[in-house]
Amino acid sequence: MLKKALVGISIILSGFMLAACGSVDNLSNDTNSSGSKAKTQLTGQTNSDYYQGVIKNGRYRTSKSRGVSVSQESNQFNIKGFENGLLNISKKEFSTKKYVFQEGQYLSTSQVENWLARKSKSNPTGLNPVKSKSTSPTRRNPIYLSQIDEQDFMVQNGKSLKLSAMTIGLAINSVDYYKKTQYGPTYQTSISSAEAEQHGKQIANQVLQRLRKKKALKNIPIVIALYRSASDDSLVGGNFFAYSLNDDSATKISKWTKVNQKNYVFPLQSNKKGPSTNDEDSFDNFKSTIQGFFPNLSGVTAQAQYTDGSLSGMNVDITTQFYSQTEIISFTQYIQNAAQKYLPANAPIDITVQSTEGIQSFLSRKANEKKFSAHIFNSY
Amino acid sequence: MLKKALVGISIILSGFMLAACGSVDNLSNDTNSSGSKAKTQLTGQTNSDYYQGVIKNGRYRTSKSRGVSVSQESNQFNIKGFENGLLNISKKEFSTKKYVFQEGQYLSTSQVENWLARKSKSNPTGLNPVKSKSTSPTRRNPIYLSQIDEQDFMVQNGKSLKLSAMTIGLAINSVDYYKKTQYGPTYQTSISSAEAEQHGKQIANQVLQRLRKKKALKNIPIVIALYRSASDDSLVGGNFFAYSLNDDSATKISKWTKVNQKNYVFPLQSNKKGPSTNDEDSFDNFKSTIQGFFPNLSGVTAQAQYTDGSLSGMNVDITTQFYSQTEIISFTQYIQNAAQKYLPANAPIDITVQSTEGIQSFLSRKANEKKFSAHIFNSY
Known part of the structure; x- marks a missing residue:
């Protein structure tokens, strides 16, 4: 059964520029129980600037929270800049020669949407603060967290790919845009760098704790990186300002590395x-x-x-x-x-x-x- | 005076990949009488796939009939395909290493517009047939000629560039779209390949004769190439089907080379x-x-x-x-x-x-x- 599946894989894999992945044409299905149709392939690699990606059953393995960023973030530069910047941080810790990139499979759309919302009775997992009574720009609780991106890094383990590292990006608003009434004018709450850093780091700790509760994530290195989103009228995206590499089973972030990028x-x-x-x-x-x-x-x-x-x-x-x-x-x-x-x-x-x-x-x-x-x- | 002008030129020319153009930083003004500000430069050359272009007084020397094609041709693919294809024919006869490309300077906007229009009392130079009484798609005289493109090829002559060759592209409709009344429906007259070839070659002879009457064009090789435009709904441009290289002072086309491209x-x-x-x-x-x-x-x-x-x-x-x-x-x-x-x-x-x-x-x-x-x- 397994061998049958592998024939299909090797057809597409042959001719790939496989950097240091070894005999990846031995890759096989690692989840599908019916077996014969579950094939794992890699995208191939243009050069070592890029990770190879994971293809499952002939289709790209898209993120479990696919499209949330595009629907929630109004400045397109913040989306591309956030993802590109996060990849660059990942590359510092997880070599493109050793690791294969997989779009996030552990946070679902509904989970990410709930985390990005405000905490409330009906949404206890919200990572943004409860809605305050005040609607004053300077006294209300703003929305801090605006985007979450999960990147999975796999290495070959026998005949399958095994999750071996993860990077999480958290984008923190520099400006929170809000309305007091449904069709009313838009108001802004500015969030200083210091506030963004303070709240971002708190949220990062919560995220790390939650991730460690998932079985597959208990014992892998997890990078969490903090991004400061640009305002909606900016013609350039925001910037990462800090990240932490959390070894193995650490449930609390002990060290932040500063990122000086603008x-x-x-x-x-x-x-x-x-x-x-x-x-x-x-x-x-x-x-x-x-x-x-x-x-x-x-x-x-x-x-x-x-x-x-x-x-x-x-x-x-x-x-x-x-x-x-x-x-x-x-x-x-x-x-x-x-x-x-x-x-x-x-x-x-x-x-x-x-x-x-x-x-x-x-x-x-x-x-x-x-x-x-x-x-x-x-x-x- | 001349030397003064040359200082400015050599600044921009230094570092150019000059294929076989010799010491082009000696290029000077060849027309401007006030002298000191008339500087001729070249664009530089990415590789020998492309001609260098001519810059005059810091600006690109644009065509004297600039924009006529864009305003008259409704299928964008016919414009790009026509120009690219014409350049490729030019490259066969005039090496990118020897010649410098100049946008057409000898046919003006009004001249090209008149040539593209129908012949009439008020427009004796029209290269399209007189308007017929019939408006029937099959009996009327269609518009054959839809685009004219002039390409000039220069070589260095002492301290200036001298016109040394020319290529003219003539685009012939495969379908002529017309209206019987100003806001009425659009009708079509189809033009067969044989008709396009016959009329195209007649028009080409007229064009050659007219060009030879201009002093600068009396004694240079002139290529005339015929293009069959695609219909307006085509997702690809038309194709060249013939061209002729007319040596020196020839005023009549004696030989056509077939182009087999589709x-x-x-x-x-x-x-x-x-x-x-x-x-x-x-x-x-x-x-x-x-x-x-x-x-x-x-x-x-x-x-x-x-x-x-x-x-x-x-x-x-x-x-x-x-x-x-x-x-x-x-x-x-x-x-x-x-x-x-x-x-x-x-x-x-x-x-x-x-x-x-x-x-x-x-x-x-x-x-x-x-x-x-x-x-x-x-x-x-």
Whole structure:
């Protein structure tokens, strides 16, 4: 029965760039009792920047709480930034060469929804404070916790994958938006960094305790990371500010590691101060060079991430009117040279050129590369 | 005066990957009489797949008939496909290593608009036939010529760029859409391949004669290429079917080279026959593998171009719902393996993964490459 299942697996697994996973074509079903159709596969790996993912019965094993973030978080940058940042923290502790990534299987949609809600008689597991009588922005209890993300890390154990580590991300609001009456105006309660940290750490301890009650999670390392969500009008997501690695059976967080990361939008608003006037000048020079290229101006903005005070990544977004493919080709080549000349060295940089017709071209330079590579999208 | 101008040029030109253009930092102004501010630069070159373009006074030298195609052609695929295809024909005759590309400077917007209109008393230069009395789809004179594209090719001549070759693309309708009354229904006149070829070649001869009357165009090679536009409902552009290289001062086209190129949309509609059941099966296998990955289906379509009966390029477009960044990462790695396994070898292939939030990831394999490279777009 088992052998039958394995034939199917090896077909898809053959040709995979399996980093250090050993003979993964021996992977088999570990839960399904009928056996013959329960096949576990891996997605394959583009490079060691990414974890392989788990496929079950030919389908991606999606999260048990799939879609909760998308439905609850209104700033899209907070969703992508939260997930990407959490993966980067996971990678620090759980190597992409050893571990296989699995979307969270231990927290269900209803569980996550209940945890994200306020504590109440009907919702005793709510991790946000009870609703206060006051509706004053400064006196009410705000909603602190806005997103929960679970990432499971598996290693091969004989013929199956075994859960071996977990990362939990908790996103804490910097602003809580609320209404006093159903269709009334929206009010805001600001949450300071200090409050976010204090409440975030309390919530993290509660989460750790709850996770340890689940049998499969009693004896694995669990990382819990805290994210400060950006406000709804931000053009860049929030940032992680602390995480803890909790060994094996620890039920209380004993040590937090500080994360010093912050995102900016270039050009900076005139009232904001950035971490590096050098980088700002570089971007401004790039921007003005690019913007002069066509008679009608192009919009040029960037998301920039700083880690420990240094630029650790930049996404440049250029929007332009589409006139012709030859203009896009010339523009892209020009951008490539201007980027090489003006944009800060070392940090990975992506540049996309968009028009109302969608993406036109794209340039990229990885952290360890010197030159930008370019791709121009064509059409037949 | 001249030297002053050159200082500015060399700043931008330094560091360019100048293929075979020699010391292009000696390029100077060739027209401006005031001198000091007229600087000619080049865009730089990503690789020898592309021509460098001409920049004048810090701005891209846009076409004199800029925007006419975009305003007159309703199927976007015909615009991109026409321009890309024309560039490919140009590259056959005028090497990207020797020539610099300049957007058409010899046909103005009003000239192109007049040429594209019907011949009449008020528009004697119209290249489309006079309006007939009949409004019957089969008896009226349709509009044959729908787009004109001019591409100039320059070589360095001392300290300036000199026009040395030209390519003209003429797009001929396969369907002419018309109204009998201003707000009435739209009718169609179909134009057969034979008619398109006959009228296209007549128009091409007229165009060549007219071009030769311009002083700068008297003694350069001029390529004229004929394109058959796709119908408005087509999900892929039309195709070039013939071109002629007219040496030096020739005023009459003596020889046409046949272009055997055709575009398809995969999956093929059930009533259409493709050029290769092998390629169709490959695509179907790829598609069904990909579509099973997520619980909710993804749309998977492709544009495929065949040259002389063989697949010469494919653009695969995958649309999916966005749930999370980790899903996109896993999906992209899975696509990379499935593409490697199922999609036809040798031909260059681009794959884009889109959601309602825009492009999520992108994979590409060039003609001479064995493996797909992947890029996943992130956000901070």
